[in-house]
Structure formats: C-alpha cells, structure tokens
Amino acid sequence: MSSVSASAPPAARLAATILLLRDGEQGMEVFMVVRHQQIDFASGALVFPGGKLAPGDSEARTHARCTGVEGLNKDEIAPRVGAIREAFEESGILLARPAKGGAIGAERLAALGTRYRRGLDRGEIAIADMLETEDLVLDCGGLVPFAHWVTPTFMPKRFDTYFFLAVAPPDQVGVHDGHETVDSAWLTPPTIVLDELAGRRTLVPATMLNVKKLGFSVSVKDALAAAKAKPVVTVQPVLEKGPDGKGLLRIPQEAGYGVSEFTMDIPS
Template sequence: MAEGHAKAGGDALIPAATILLLRDGTEGLEVFMVVRHHQIDFASGALVFPGGKVDKLDMAPGVRERADGMEGLDDWEFSMRVAAIREAFEESGVLLARNEQTGSVVDAGRLKALEPYRDPLNRGEVGIADFLAKEGLRLAGDMLTPFAHWITPNMMPKRFDTRFYLACAPEDHLAVHDGSESVDSVWIRPELALREADAGTRTIIFPTRMNVEKVGRSPNVSHAIETARNTNVVTVEPVVTKNEKGEPVLKIPAEAGYIVTEEPLSAVANVSKPKAG
C-alpha cells in the first residue's frame, strides 16, 4: 500500500480509488455494485462500488509507459487511476485495458484468459506492470472520468483519501464479484438501490449513497460522463458540527453538489443492517 498523505495533526490518510462502472439498461442508467464481505474491517456487508487501496506496485517502473490518457498526471493522481482500474479487475472482472498491438479494448475471450491473474494481483504476488508487460496490454486510463473525491472524517480511526471515477463498462465484459472481498454483486438502477436502502433491505454507507444519488440524476451513460467532465470535483471531508436544533450532524460542502449538505450523526453511525429474508 502506498503511503498516505498526512493532514493537519498528523493523521495518515490511506489512498484509495473506486470506479462507478456504468451501462445503459432497458430502464435507464445502471451501476455495478458489490456487497462487501462481512469480515472486511471497513463497510462490511455494505453495497459499494468496486475499489480499494492504492498499492505500492501501482507506481512500479514500467506502468507509466503502459498507460493511455494519464500523461502529465502527478504520481499521486496517476497511482489513484491505476489502482481504480486494477481494483475493478480484481473485484469485478472488468478490465479497462487495450491490446497494445491492435489498440482495441480487450474482448470477452481475452478477458476470460486473463481471469487467473485476478487473485495474484489482489494478493500482491503479481504487480500491475509485470501483468501488463507479459500480456501485451495498456491501461485505458482515458476511459476514466473523475467524479468525486471524499476524505474520511477526522474522528474515524481509519481514514481514506478516495477518488471516485466513472467508466462505461465494455459491453462484453461480464462483471462478477470476486467471492472473497465481495460476496455478491448486482447491476442496479441508482434509484432502486436508494429505495432498497431506505427500506432496510440494503446497507449503503453515507458517501456511497451520496454518489449513487448523484450519478442517478443522469438518464444514461453518455449524459453521466459528459456531466462529470463539465463539473469541477469538490473535495468532501465531512466535519462534525451541530445543526440549528443543537443536534450533532455530519456536514459536507454545498458546492460539492450533493442532494444534502448535512446528515444526522446518528444515521451515519448506526447504518441499519439488511433485514432477514
């Protein structure tokens, strides 16, 4: 794992990245989400987007030479995008990469042949640079569109600095959970995910819920990506304060463009678990 930036007070931030994989379904925009294993120490059992921590191997020599659309990025932002692509492959089996000979995004047949790399990459037994070189691939960083940036509140014992990206999932890539970090997966319309969370049949933590709602404003993939390209990403680092009633709330900046600017701290701390059945 790469070393995190440090905020005032010396709190280490763990760099992480995630992708909202999108597709156009019969009833509109759909996003791919996975259910995190109940033994994972962060957001266990929650419905989340594929993603995870930046690994030190994401910046290994040779990675930059095999990345499209990421020229000019500093090491921090570059490693975020590499991690986003790698984690999406490890957790969902979707690989945003091109054949270096043809320039085409890997198709379903090639993807199936690359499947055995998912676990070794996840365990750190194979680095992303070696994987790309051995298989003659280039990361399709140009398929990523920055969407959001959240930093875990400073009252939390483990803090993440997370970039969220949008990407149109290749049509013939079969997205499926890895069975270890995630135990279930679903292509779901954002409004349905929110409705199920409100009904208590899904667990969705606050940052995920905000981004599900935000992407759900778009009727289709092209609209979502075009909107993100034309919208400045405002960093969200929630702070604990009190509302006008004197109740503790988690507050986020209005300029970030989310549907709410504050959430009762009790709602954030006590996310309801899915109901039995």
C-alpha cells in the same frame, strides 16, 4: 454550535474506485458489489469496486503502460491505475486493451482473471507484471473524475478516495471475486436508494450520496457530460454537535450533492 474534535487523527490512506456504467432497459445502471461480512471496513455494505492503492500503482513501468494520461503527473495517474486494478480484482472487468490494438475478448479476459486476479488482490504481483507479460495497456483515458472524499478525522480508519466514472466494455461481464466481495449486481440509482430505504441494502454515507449524485443523470452519456462539465470538489465531512446534542455532518454545497449537511449519531 461546537465542533467535535479529535487529537492526532490517523492518516488517510490513498484509495480509488470506479463507477462502471451501462445503459439498461430501466435506465442507466452502475455495477455494485457486496463486501464480505468479515472485511474490517464497510462489511456487508453495497459498494463500488475499489480499494487502497498498491505500491505498484505508482511505478514508472506501470505508468509507461497507461494511455490517456497526457498532461497528468504521477500522483494523478496512480489513482487511475489503482481504480482500474481494483475494478479488475473485484469485478473481473478490465479497462485495458492489447498494446498492438484491438480488444480483449471474453475468452482471454476469463483467462486473465483466472491467472491474475487473486495474485493482484494478495499483493503477490504488481499490475505492471500482468501488463508486461500480456502486452496490455490501461485505458486511463476512459476514466472521468467524479468525486473525491476524505474520511472524517474522527473515524479510526480513514481513506483519501478518488471516484471515477467509466463506461463498462459491452463484451465484458462483471463477476464478484467471492472473497472480498460476495455478491454483485447492475442496479439503477433509484433502485439502490429504494432498496436502502426499505432495509434491503446497506450503504455507507459516501456511497449513498454518490449514488444519488449519479442519479441526477438519466443516461451514461449524460452522466459523463455532467462530470466533465464541473470540477471535482473535495469532500471531507466535518462533524459538529448542535444544541440538541445531535450530530451534523457538513459537506461543501458546491460539491454537487444537493445537500450540505445530514444528521448522525456522534461516536463515543
């Protein structure tokens, strides 16, 4: 079996995403959004809210307004900030609270969304600007590391993505932004898998595998406990060419997906 190689692969950009969870009548649900058809990566696909880290995610003044980051260094805090920011931009759900205590009510959350979501998305303001102006702190302690994927080297656009689990605040309603994302829904993992098999949904492999991994748990409590119990193993799929000419993407068995390889067409 020979490896498929590529010279000078593009650098992988840091990114982060959150699997926002809640328990529904049919079981545990995760908030998903549909990416706009004109987006240059995963267009039209069902994804978790997330995206590239912004410069402001690494600022000291931002990290000064993070809770639950004791013992973490700046490189560990930045993906958590980016995940919370991206979730707010793409879903309107904000994992934060007033610095003086209490919760962000529905009315204030709606006002924050109107005032800041587009500016954050366009890079016109940094997350620290909103936190300082509104006297808020981010609930980074509510994020549980779940997965870490690096795009294969043969892909023209590559990301180094951290996945986190978080409980969705019960008083916040997820709403897609209407720009990068054009639809949204709370779905159970089995429903997502069946919809993809039936051709009703499109998912990239990393998203589908993380949906299936999430589906090993039956409730939010179980999912959080399972994620906390096992260390995250970095996954960077390696594409190999078998004797039959088909492509095999290999991933570490210890990453916890129940598979170590799957087939795909080798890109030309």
